[in-house]
Amino acid sequence: MxxxxxxxxxxxxxxxxxxxxxxxxxILLGSLLVAGAVKIFTSNTQAFxxxxxxxxAQEGGRxxxxxxQADIRRVGVGSxxxxxxDLIATLRGNNASTAAGVGGLLTAxxxxxxxxxxxxDMTDCEGNAAPAGSRIVNTYSIANDVAPAIAALxxxxxxxxxxxxxxxxxxxxxxxxxxxxxxxxxSGDAPVGTALAxxxxxxxxxxxVRFGQLGGNRLVSSVRIGLLVRSEQGIVGxxxxxxxxxxxxxxxxxxxxxxxxxxxxxxxHRAFVGTVALRNAVVxxx
Numbered sequence: 001m002x003x004x005x006x007x008x009x010x011x012x013x014x015x016x017x018x019x020x021x022x023x024x025x026x027i028l029l030g031s032l033l034v035a036g037a038v039k040i041f042t043s044n045t046q047a048f049x050x051x052x053x054x055x056x057a058q059e060g061g062r063x064x065x066x067x068x069q070a071d072i073r074r075v076g077v078g079s080x081x082x083x084x085x086d087l088i089a090t091l092r093g094n095n096a097s098t099a100a101g102v103g104g105l106l107t108a109x110x111x112x113x114x115x116x117x118x119x120x121d122m123t124d125c126e127g128n129a130a131p132a133g134s135r136i137v138n139t140y141s142i143a144n145d146v147a148p149a150i151a152a153l154x155x156x157x158x159x160x161x162x163x164x165x166x167x168x169x170x171x172x173x174x175x176x177x178x179x180x181x182x183x184x185x186x187s188g189d190a191p192v193g194t195a196l197a198x199x200x201x202x203x204x205x206x207x208x209v210r211f212g213q214l215g216g217n218r219l220v221s222s223v224r225i226g227l228l229v230r231s232e233q234g235i236v237g238x239x240x241x242x243x244x245x246x247x248x249x250x251x252x253x254x255x256x257x258x259x260x261x262x263x264x265x266x267x268x269h270r271a272f273v274g275t276v277a278l279r280n281a282v283v284x285x286x
Contacts, residue, residue: 054231054268057176061229061272064153064174071125071138072223072276074116090115091184091220091278092211105151106228106252106260109180110211111141124157126171134159142180143169150232153177176230176267178260181248183208185222185275210249220278227272228252234265245271 075091092113115137118130125138137158145152156170185205205221226247240258244251257269 054270057229057231057268057270060174060176061227061270064177065225065227065272065274067125067173068112068140068225069274069276071114072225072278074119074136075114075223075278091223105142105178106256107179107181107247107250109142110182111139112180112182112223112225113137113139124159125155125173126157128157128159130159137161139170140173140180141169142177145172145175150175151178153180153227174227174229176232177227178230178269179226179228179247179250179252181226181250183210183224183226183248184220185224187219187221208248222275222277224248224273224275226250226274228269229272230260230269231267232262234262234267236265238266238268240266241269245269247271248273 092115115135118132118134118136120132122130122132122136124130124136125140130136139156139158141154141156142151143154144150145154152172152175154169154172185208187204187206208224228245228247241254244253245257246252252269258266260267260269
C-alpha cells in the first residue's frame with residue numbers, strides 16, 4: 001500500500017517504528033550505561049570522601065604532634081641544665097592514667113607534664129598569657145569530649161601556678177585521639193643530681209622506658225610520644241582492619257580497631273610517633 005503526499009511516497013516499511021524486541025534491547029543498553037555511570041560516580045564520591053577523612057586525620061595528628069614536640073624542647077629551660085634531678089622534676093607523667101573504653105578509647109593512655117620558664121612573652125597550651133620569666137606547666141592527657149562524645153587529647157595549662165592545680169582536663173587539642181603514649185629515653189645510670197659533663201657519652205638514649213620504670217637515677221636524654229587518631233566520621237563500606245597498630249610499647253589489636261564504629265561504619269585510624277632530644281643533653285654528642 002502506498003500513500004501519496006505531494007511528490008513523496010511513504011510505504012508501510014517507512015512508517016513502521018521499533019519492534020518490541022528492539023525497544024527492550026535499547027532500554028537494557030541504556031539501563032546498563034546509566035548503572036555504570038552511577039557506579040563510577042559513587043566510587044569516585046567514596047574515594048573523595050575517604051581522601052578527605054584521611055587528610056583531616058593526618059593533618060590534625062601532625063599539627064598536635066608538632067605542638068607537643070615544640071613544648072618538650074622547652075623542658076629544662078630556665079633551670080640548671082647540668083642537674084639530672086632538675087630534668088626529672090620538670091618532666092613528669094604517669095602510665096595508664098585513662099582507662100580503656102572511655103569515649104571509644106582503645107588502649108590506656110599516659111599523662112605528660114612539662115614544666116619550663118618562658119624564654120619570651122608567650123602563652124601556655126590553653127592560650128593564657130605567660131610573660132618572659134613565667135613558670136609554665138602544661139599537662140597533656142586524654143579525656144572524654146562532648147557534642148558528640150568522643151575521646152580527645154586535652155592540655156591543661158598553668159602560668160605561675162601549682163603543678164596540677166586545675167582539676168579540669170583543660171582545652172581539647174584534638175578529637176578522636178584514642179591512645180596517647182609516652183616513653184622516656186634513658187642514657188645510663190647515675191645518681192640524681194650528677195652533672196652532665198661534656199663528652200660523658202650519656203646523650204644518646206640506650207633504651208626507652210615508661211614513667212613507672214624511670215626511677216630516680218636515670219640520665220634522661222629524650223622523649224618519645226605516640227598518638228593513635230581516628231576520624232570523627234565513618235566510611236561506608238570500609239573493611240575491617242587486618243593488622244594491629246603499635247604505638248610505642250602499646251598495641252591496638254585489629255579486633256579492637258574493627259570494633260570501633262561511627263554510625264554503623266568504621267572510621268579511619270592513623271598512628272603518629274615522634275622523638276625529641278632534650279635540650280639539657282650534651283650538645284654536640286646528640
